[in-house]
Amino acid sequence: MQIYKQLQPIQTLSFDLDDTLYNNKPVIAAAEHAMLQALGQQLPSKIKTDNAFWLQQRQLLAIANPEIRHDLGRWRLLSLEAGLLRLKFNQTDAKNIADIAYSAFLQQRTNISVDIKIKQLLAELAKYYKLIAITNGNACIDKMDIGHWFEFSLQAGPDGRMKPYSDLFLNAAKQLKLAPAQILHIGDSHRADVIGALNAGCQTAWLDHHNSSISILPHIRLTDVHMLKGLIANN
Structure with missing residues (x-):
């Protein structure tokens, strides 16, 4: 885990779904x-x-x-x-x-199998943070058998314009009754997830699959989603 900006207190972890919790291709x-x-x-x-x-x-x-x-x-x-x-x-x-x-x-x-290790990670994180999902796609957390760890899932279209627009992030903050800065959003897309979350005032963790070069930094950079366990150690 690379830390680029000091993290402020986090109440909720927001997860992108496709290519963050599973391989969507x-x-x-x-x-x-x-x-x-x-x-x-x-x-x-x-x-x-x-x-x-x-x-x-x-x-x-x-x-x-x-x-x-x-x-x-x-x-x-x-x-x-x-x-x-x-x-x-x-x-x-x-x-x-x-x-x-x-x-x-x-x-x-919506026929998606989530790896048992990802489920274990979510179960552990849910002990310390509220979990939500924010996705541009139409995957269903309940059909993936992970919905019981999440407060809710927001999808582009029914719940607002797609990331990187701020709609879904601000919608989530409103439902949670939190300031956007109390949400850490985790996702693989620099444009949609990092820029979108930052524009909405959220903190962000970028899951960088390809060791890409960027000009706009997230708060933290991950090369493996399991690195989020580091948040628990600091909780």
């Missing part, structure tokens, strides 16, 4: 595969689509409606519907097929 890959399988079962055999096609639909929708980016789930669902309309399906069929494909995606997207 295989999760998304499995979810997109499930989505394509569901689409393949619904579309006529002559219609073939792939991830590149659906990514293009998401990009087109974001150009037309930039604010949709703040709700990743709704963005994906509406881009599925928009793509099906471009494939000449009528509105009703496009909506129904999009719902089926997105449900398949979401089922796999």
Whole structure:
């Protein structure tokens, strides 16, 4: 653990989820595969689509409606519907097929196994701090069997604009009835997690997976999330 700024008293630890508590890449890959399988079962055999096609639909929708980016789930669902309309399906069929494909995606997207050592870490930290989750994605802490250690989880879209906007951090502070500076946010994204948390007035711990160079420093830098045990030693 590298300390760049003196930590002020901490009441709550706020965790990013994707690529902080687990590797998210295989999760998304499995979810997109499930989505394509569901689409393949619904579309006529002559219609073939792939991830590149659906990514293009998401990009087109974001150009037309930039604010949709703040709700990743709704963005994906509406881009599925928009793509099906471009494939000449009528509105009703496009909506129904999009719902089926997105449900398949979401089922796999929330099928996340958290390593037992991470669960042990959360259980130990929860003895000393309140824990919350703040995520730009749509992973579910209850389905991951870690929700019982958390006060709540906030998601971009339903609970505010995505990080690095301050919405989710300030929402959390309001719910906790704390000053933002009493929250230490832990995450792997320098832009979303470090800059976002600092802009909101929170303290921040950056989980640096790639030994990256940065100009804006977090309060502390971690190369392994288990380094957070050091907070307990100083509690």
